[in-house]
Amino acid sequence: MADSKTVSVGGRIPGLDLAVPRMLRPSQFPSRLSFPAPAKPPLRFRVLAMAVKRSPKRLKYSAPRFTKEGGLVYVEADPSGEDIWKLDPIVELLKQGAVGVIPTDTVYAIVCDLKSPSAIERLRRIKHIEPSKAGSKFPLSILCRSLRDIDTYTTGFPRGDGQGHASIFRAVKHCLPGPYTFILTASKELPKRCMRYGTPTAKYAARKDVGVRIPDDAICREILEKLDAPLISTSVKGLKENEWLLDPVAIADAYGPEGLDFIVDGGVRVADPSTVVDMTRITPVVVRQGKVTELLQ
Incomplete structure (x- = not known):
């Protein structure tokens, strides 16, 4: 040449x-x-992303595609989604059963293919989800493209009982996409690995409910659209401390050695998790107060 x-x-x-x-x-x-x-993206996301852009630790991940020892692929993407072509290799990795980290409209999430049992097992090991804890606090949720995905993998939202609850579904449609996790009853289409975890001899309860999300994040939505399928996810926290990891560089340092395959860097996030609402009953119950409360007002 x-x-x-x-x-x-x-x-x-x-x-x-x-x-x-x-x-x-x-x-x-x-x-x-x-x-x-x-x-x-919100101004606070852009400002925080610029604030850490030149930090010495971040410079080692500054290439658009970076392969670290052990095979960690690191991709920097504009939070607005202007350079979505960078996401193509990430989508291919997900199709091959990779486990990685992507941004959402709240905090970062560890994700994998919903229909890959081996990928789900790796996700649990990377996140250190123990079999005894797998059925509690709904550690895994589904990142969906649309309400159609939610209808496929759950029995759907409560449609009301004729006593003032008929507006629930309309309120949900108004709030999505957005920073909410709705707990719904799982349908038969949802793989059992998404609800159960453990060895054949371990004692664990089969979950019948699952959390679903439709994130309002350009990068996350492009990945879901390119993949043409939903993803199983769990939010990223420190391995030893119960705190959100908001900087993708810190996530790479913490989870890279655990076997993570890729990270999509969409800038530093703010510690605002999703609002979790249990909708398995007629009346919604707030399980966790998060970023917004619009649905409840």
């Missing part, structure tokens, strides 16, 4: 009657594909 420093771009090679075509940047290639411009 000719050295780019010795060839004049757009000129001629000395001694040869051959014109050297001008190099085009990827952005100059014509494309028939167009994507709707997503809304800009």
